[in-house]
Amino acid sequence: MLMKGEERNRIIEERIKEEKKLIRSQIKILVLGTQSAGKSTFLKSLRVTIGGGIDEEKKVKSIKYIHENIHTGITILVDEMEILGINYVCDNAKKMATSRLLQNLNGERLEPHQFTIIKCLWNDPGIKECFKRRSEFSLYIQDTVEHFLNNIDIIMQNDYLPTDEDILRIRRPTMSVKEYTIDISNYNFRFVDVGGSYYHRMKWMNHFDDVTSVIFVASLSDYDKNVDIADIDTREESHIVRKMDLSVKIFDQVISNKFLNDSSIILFLNKKDEFKTKVQEKGNLSTYYPDYIGNSYDVDTCLKFIDSLYLPNGNRDKEIYRHFTCAIDTENISRIFDVVQMTIIDWKLRAANILS
């Protein structure tokens, strides 16, 4: 009996030793997903909520990206007005649309007269109608440009300082691998943020070693968007696929990748705010997915349908931890990450046989 007690103490001590070693060790989290799904925004949100926030200097430096987003957005709208054959309602806006002054973003920021042109264009009901029809565009426009265009009066002020929301709404594709580390509950979490384009996806494999968890970010609002994977995924000349189908396909590949067998997989079905607005306004899920036979204006049943594309029959062979997220909503991310961090730590301990 005495031996049994000693043996038990020895095992407990060994576990404590192991755990201490682990606590000092790093937890690597690879953040994957297609272009524009919200990977970097999720990490920015974490920085705002648990990483001490984004300092003023960084915010000021980000103003040029907001200007760039506005300029790209309005230029696409002007082009699509012509492509879709939509008329300007105001003569002034029609004149402004052809202005050479709009064409170039010289320097890092928009000039005051360029802001005036953009304001006049955005106020035109024809342009607003065009933006509503963005799922028909041949050019890809970011949904978040609407936020910046609606706030243009504030943004054009000389003393403008972006809010946290402005920072979270900036679109800047990740062109090189970015790492973000933060200590949480005595663990050092190392997030690896990669680009989601085909070119970058080809390099994901380089980061598959020692991954504790993969967070796969998928955009719910991609169900009515197309992407041209011409010449890259298929080597065919032009190949248009639904963005959501591409994301599901890549998710399949990730969860069945043997190098990630020992990693936990967390799925973020992101942009639930955009999804909700779209479903409630357009009720168009069945237009793109005829298999959907439920009420097209009911957000919950539409969500369940998308969920089933990623997780048929509720799950895959491997357990997937799934959350509906809104990466620009810091409260939502903070709440969800409370749960996610426990999942990740449990997984790490289980992998080390500390939890049975």
Ligand SMILES: Nc1nc2c(ncn2[C@@H]2O[C@H](COP(=O)(O)OP(=O)(O)OP(=O)(O)O)[C@@H](O)[C@H]2O)c(=O)[nH]1
């Ligand atoms: N409305 C809304 N916008 C979001 C959400 N998540 C991300 N965005 C916006 O979507 C755009 C793309 O987000 P990113 O975080 O840059 O996407 P990414 O996955 O890092 O894209 P790549 O780096 O190109 O692979 C940004 O303008 C974000 O502000 C969300 O939950 N809701």
Ligand SMILES: [Mg+2]
């Ligand atoms: Mg990114």
